[in-house]
Amino acid sequence: MTPFYLLFFLVFFNIATSESKLTLDYYSKTCPRLQDIIRQVVTDKQIAASSTAAATLRLFFHDCMVNGCDGSILISSNAFNTAERDAEINLSLPGDGFDVITRAKTALELECPGVVSCADILALAARDLVTMVGGPYYNIRLGRKDGFISKASEAEAAMAKPTMPLTQIIKIFQSRGFNMQEMVALSGAHTIGFAHCKEFSKRLFNFSKKSDYDPTLYPKYAEGLRKLCENYTKDPTMSAFNDVMTPNKFDNMYYQNLQKGLGLLASDQAMAVDKRTKPYVDLYAANQTAFFQAFTHAIEKMSVYQVKTGKKGEVRHRCDAFNSLKT
Numbered sequence: 663m664t665p666f667y668l669l670f671f672l673v674f675f676n677i678a679t680s681e682s683k684l685t686l687d688y689y690s691k692t693c694p695r696l697q698d699i700i701r702q703v704v705t706d707k708q709i710a711a712s713s714t715a716a717a718t719l720r721l722f723f724h725d726c727m728v729n730g731c732d733g734s735i736l737i738s739s740n741a742f743n744t745a746e747r748d749a750e751i752n753l754s755l756p757g758d759g760f761d762v763i764t765r766a767k768t769a770l771e772l773e774c775p776g777v778v779s780c781a782d783i784l785a786l787a788a789r790d791l792v793t794m795v796g797g798p799y800y801n802i803r804l805g806r807k808d809g810f811i812s813k814a815s816e817a818e819a820a821m822a823k824p825t826m827p828l829t830q831i832i833k834i835f836q837s838r839g840f841n842m843q844e845m846v847a848l849s850g851a852h853t854i855g856f857a858h859c860k861e862f863s864k865r866l867f868n869f870s871k872k873s874d875y876d877p878t879l880y881p882k883y884a885e886g887l888r889k890l891c892e893n894y895t896k897d898p899t900m901s902a903f904n905d906v907m908t909p910n911k912f913d914n915m916y917y918q919n920l921q922k923g924l925g926l927l928a929s930d931q932a933m934a935v936d937k938r939t940k941p942y943v944d945l946y947a948a949n950q951t952a953f954f955q956a957f958t959h960a961i962e963k964m965s966v967y968q969v970k971t972g973k974k975g976e977v978r979h980r981c982d983a984f985n986s987l988k989t
Contacts, residue, residue: 684803684966688782693774700766700783704790707762712910715791716855717759722788723851723964724752725781727838728820730968732809732975733781736763738982739814749817754858760982762787767981780981781806785965795854797912798954800962807975810984824861824927828936831929838967840960846933846942847956848964852904852926853916859894859901862927866891878931880923887926902926917947 689696708714725735728746735752737745746752747760763784770778785802793799822831835845859866865876866888875884887902894900903909904926905916916930920943925931933939946953976985 684805684969684971686801686803688804689774689778693770693777695773696770696778697786699769699773700786701790703766703769704762704787705794707758707765708791708794711758713756713855714758714762715795715910715912716851716904717756718762718784718791719788719851720855721755721759721763722784723848724755724817724821725784726964726967727822728817729809729811730970731781731785731806731965732968732970733779733784733806733978733981734809734812735817736760736780736784736981737812737984740987742987743812744814745812746814746817747812749814749821751821751823752814752817754861762791763981771979776977776979779806779808779975779977781808781969781975783981792912795910795912798958800958802962802965805969805971807970807972808978808981809970809975822929824857824929825864826929828929828932828939832938840963842938843942843956844960844963846939846946847953847960849930849933850914850916850946850953850957852930853908853912853914854905854910856901856903856909857926858898859891860898862887862902863891863894865928876928876931878923878935879925883924904930914946914950914953917943917953921947 704714704718721735722731724746725731725733728734735746735755737747739745739748747755763780766783766787767778767780770783782802782804785806786804789800789802820834822834832842832845835848840848865879866874866884868874869876875888879887883906890902891900905919906924906926907919908915919925920931920934923931925934934943942956946956979985
């Protein structure tokens with residue numbers, strides 16, 4: 663290789679790596695008050711609406727699992743495109759999650775316009791809210807760009823559903839590079855938040871010829887859910903907490919509930935009995951520190967999944983719309 667081409671290669675390589683590398687201090691010079699502003703916005707929102715933490719964490723998960731953590735879940739549909747957020751599986755995403763990101767973006771555009779991506783805002787907001795409700799603090803490397811694509815059809819194909827067999831869900835996670843333990847740890851996010859009755863109604867009514875409800879449910883729990891959801895077809899907003907014991911606290915109670923037949927979603931309850939996942943459920947039920955360590959590892963890994971950097975993305979002016987109209 664001649665000196666000229668070697669020099670060209672080194673310059674190009676340095677540019678490419680600098681564009682693609684995420685760092686903890688990415689905005690230290692361009693928006694030094696970033697973390698303080700986001701922390702203040704999410705604190706105010708969580709105090710006003712206690713469902714914000716679970717809503718934002720779920721939003722972050724749904725964003726990352728479809729073509730990576732690029733803020734595509736935040737895009738609104740238009741006449742030319744049905745966006746991810748309008749996929750059937752995403753229609754139940756709580757509005758508080760979208761709202762807190764909008765508020766944070768607005769505050770940051772006043773402080774440092776055109777600098778901080780919506781993808782980074784979502785990642786930071788989810789982390790801060792997890793910590794605020796008792797969960798572990800974990801590092802978020804920054805420098806993501808916002809994606810150029812958001813399609814409902816891709817969300818439907820990519821997301822695991824609570825009615826899927828566990829083997830199918832495992833394959834979905836494995837296809838994204840997550841092993842069994844990481845999948846079980848990420849599922850622990852269900853320690854906060856709620857699910858709509860339609861997502862678990864098959865466990866409650868006409869389950870089989872032998873039983874009206876899923877026999878893996880604790881009987882009194884099943885009875886309570888049946889009463890709660892008896893009119894869910896008329897009122898689709900009917901819902902129940904994922905963690906019936908400590909619904910607003912990020913802890914390991916979710917796993918303890920699974921051991922007792924108090925798991926809300928069929929896919930979650932299956933993890934407590936399947937020999938591939940049961941050892942991790944039992945470990946995290948017995949040891950919250952082990953759960954927090956595993957969750958920290960898994961969500962840090964998820965937070966950098968297929969991120970867009972450099973010219974592969976943009977910094978949106980507003981989080982619900984691409985900077986240029988896609989037709």
